[in-house]
Amino acid sequence: MLDRLYLPLLALTAVAVVGLGLVWPQGLGDRSPAPFGHEPIQRTPEMQARMQRQHEASMRRAEQARAALRNIQNQAVDVTR
Numbered sequence: 001m002l003d004r005l006y007l008p009l010l011a012l013t014a015v016a017v018v019g020l021g022l023v024w025p026q027g028l029g030d031r032s033p034a035p036f037g038h039e040p041i042q043r044t045p046e047m048q049a050r051m052q053r054q055h056e057a058s059m060r061r062a063e064q065a066r067a068a069l070r071n072i073q074n075q076a077v078d079v080t081r
Contacts, residue, residue, distance in 0.1 A: 041047055 042051070
């Protein structure tokens, strides 16, 4: 294809893609401008509660792992004495 046709077409396509990216729904992040987009799933009360429960469970598991490691280390120290 001739450069004088290809390069302007490529530039026009790039501008169109950037323009589409400005208004297309952004997934689970912030809401896109009207009329596109919807309420982000992560901002619903149900999802907020679920994320909080998941965080608390993760913190409990991490604390249990730390306690288990401390117990193992204490047992190793007690054996050597």
